[in-house]
Amino acid sequence: MPLDFTFTEEQELFRRSIRELMTKAVAPRAKELNQARALTPEVHKALTDAGLFGLLLPAEYGGSGSDYVTFIIAVEEMTKGDPTGFGSLPVIYGATCARLLSVYGSAELKDEVLPKVVKDGWVTPLHSTEPGCGTDFTGISTTAKKSDSGEYIVNGEKICLTGVPEVVKFRGGYITSVKTRPELGSKGMSLLYIPSDSKGITTSTFTGMGVDIGGVRYENTPVPERYLVGFEGTGYQMTYESFVHARVPTTMGIVAAAEGALTKGIEYIKQRKAFGKPVAAHEGIQFELAENYANVQACKWLCYRAAWYVDQYHKGKASFFDAMAAASVAKLTASEHCVKAVSDILEWYGGLGTTTEYDIQQVFRFCRQFVIAEGTRHAQKIVIAMQLLGREYSPL
Numbered sequence: 106m107p108l109d110f111t112f113t114e115e116q117e118l119f120r121r122s123i124r125e126l127m128t129k130a131v132a133p134r135a136k137e138l139n140q141a142r143a144l145t146p147e148v149h150k151a152l153t154d155a156g157l158f159g160l161l162l163p164a165e166y167g168g169s170g171s172d173y174v175t176f177i178i179a180v181e182e183m184t185k186g187d188p189t190g191f192g193s194l195p196v197i198y199g200a201t202c203a204r205l206l207s208v209y210g211s212a213e214l215k216d217e218v219l220p221k222v223v224k225d226g227w228v229t230p231l232h233s234t235e236p237g238c239g240t241d242f243t244g245i246s247t248t249a250k251k252s253d254s255g256e257y258i259v260n261g262e263k264i265c266l267t268g269v270p271e272v273v274k275f276r277g278g279y280i281t282s283v284k285t286r287p288e289l290g291s292k293g294m295s296l297l298y299i300p301s302d303s304k305g306i307t308t309s310t311f312t313g314m315g316v317d318i319g320g321v322r323y324e325n326t327p328v329p330e331r332y333l334v335g336f337e338g339t340g341y342q343m344t345y346e347s348f349v350h351a352r353v354p355t356t357m358g359i360v361a362a363a364e365g366a367l368t369k370g371i372e373y374i375k376q377r378k379a380f381g382k383p384v385a386a387h388e389g390i391q392f393e394l395a396e397n398y399a400n401v402q403a404c405k406w407l408c409y410r411a412a413w414y415v416d417q418y419h420k421g422k423a424s425f426f427d428a429m430a431a432a433s434v435a436k437l438t439a440s441e442h443c444v445k446a447v448s449d450i451l452e453w454y455g456g457l458g459t460t461t462e463y464d465i466q467q468v469f470r471f472c473r474q475f476v477i478a479e480g481t482r483h484a485q486k487i488v489i490a491m492q493l494l495g496r497e498y499s500p501l
Contacts, residue, residue: 110406112178120178126155127186131193138191139467142317143270148192153226157183157196159219161204166215167223168207173353173419176200177412180354181405184361188464190316190471195271197358199228201351202280206298209335209343214298218278227277229298230268231347232321235261240484242282242344243291247323249283257297257333259283259305259326267478269308269319272301279321282344285337294340298332299323315467315474346425352432352479353411356439359475360404363443366468367398370450377453384453397446404443407435430492437485440476447472 112120130151131138137145152158160176162168171179183193203222206229207215221227238244247261263281272279278300286293299306305326311318335343371394374384384390414431417423447469451458458465476482491499 112174116175116178119175120182123155123157123179123182124186126151127183131183131187134192135187135189135464138187138189139461142191142312143274144192144195146274149226149271149275152192152196153224156223158200158203158226158228159223160200162200162207162219162223166207166219168219173350173412173415174409177353177357177409180357181361181364184358185365188362188365188468188471190358190362190467194316194358195228195268196226197354198230198267198351199271199277201354202231202347203229204350205231205280205296205343205347206334209296209339210298211331211333213331214334218298222277226275228268228271228275229277229280230266230272231280231282231296231344231351232263232266233282233344234263234265236264239265240481243294243341245282245284245294246287247281247283248287249285249295249297249328251285252327255330257283257285257328257330259297259299259323259328262320262322264318264320265311266319266321267316269321270310270317273308276301278303280334281321281323282340285340289338291341292338294344295337296334296340296343297328298334299326299328300332303328313470313474315471348479349425349429349432350415352436353408353415355475355479356404356411356432356436357408359439359443359472360401360408362468362472363397363401363439363446364405366447366450366465367394367401369464370394370453374453390453393449397442397449400442401446404435404439407431407438411435426492430489433480433485433488433492436480437482437489440482440485444469444472444476 131148134148156169159168160171164170180197187193233242235245249257249259252258278298281297281299283295283297284293285295303326305324307322309320374390377384411431414423414428418425418428451465451469454463454465
C-alpha cells in the first residue's frame, strides 16, 4: 500500500461539515457550557441530530459505520470547535464505548440500546476505575453474583468516571467492569451494561480541573442476564481493547485543543504589543511558536497513524499489539509536547490568560486532565517498552 498523507474527498467534506456544525451550534454556547459545567440540552440535541453518537455504529442501528480515521477527523474538529470540552467529550467517549456494545453485545442488548444511542443521544461510557485501582484495572473489587432468578447482583463503587452527569441527564447506561468469578483474578472479569434507571445506583460528581468526573455506587443492583456484554470471563480482553479505542480519540482531544490554542494565540500575539512592537515580533516568542507548532503537528500525525493502525486491526491486517503500541506512542508524545505548547501559549496572554476572559485557561486544564485519562504517561511507557522488549520483560 503506497504511503499517502491525504484524506479522501468524502473525508474532507465530512471535516467541513463538522467544523460548520461546531461553529454554528457549539462555539456560540461556550459560556453556557462553562457555566453549566456539563453538556447542555441544546448542544446535546444538535450533536445527536448530526448523528455523532452513532459514528462508529453499524447502519442497521442507524449509525454511520465510519472507519476510525474518519472518526478521529470528527474528534479533531469537535475539540477545536469546543474549547470547553464539556460539549464534545461526552459524545466522543460515548461513541467510542457504544462501539464496544455493537461488537460484543447480544442481539437483544444491541436492539434495545444502540438505536437510542443514535436517535436520542443515550450515553454509554465504560467504567473500570475504583477507589483502590486505576491503571491496574484487574484489581477491581466490584462483584456481580448470579441470583437464583438468573439476574446478576452488582455491588461495588467506581470513581473518576467520564459521562456520569450526561447519563443521568440524557439517559443510557454504564458499561461496568465487574468480577463474576473473583477467585480467578483477571480471568474472572466480565462486563455488564447497567441501565441508568436500575435500582440500587447512587451517583456523585467530582469537580474536575478541566471537565467534571463522576462516581457510581452499586448496592445490590439487579442486572438481567441479557445485559452481559460478551461472555463471562472475557471482561479483561474487552476492557483492554476499549482502552486502546478510547486512547486514540483522547489523544486527538489533547492535540486538537493545542492546535486550536495555537491558532488563537497567533492572532493574539499579532495584536498585543510589548516594548513598542507586536509580541509576535519578539524572537523569543517566535522560537516558542515554531517549536510548539512543529511538536503539535508531529503529535497530530502520530495520532492519525494510530487511528490507521486501529482500522488495520479491524480489517485483520495489523495485530492488536501494533495498534496498542501506536496509540501509546501518540498518547505519550502528545501528553508531553501538547501540554507544554498550551502552557507556553497561556503565558503569551500574561495574567489575563489565567482568567475566564480567555479560553486558554480552560484549554490548559482540559489538556492536563486528559494526560491522565486512558492511561498516564508511565502507563504508556510500559506499553511501549513491552512492545520493544517483549512481554516477558513486563514489570507488571
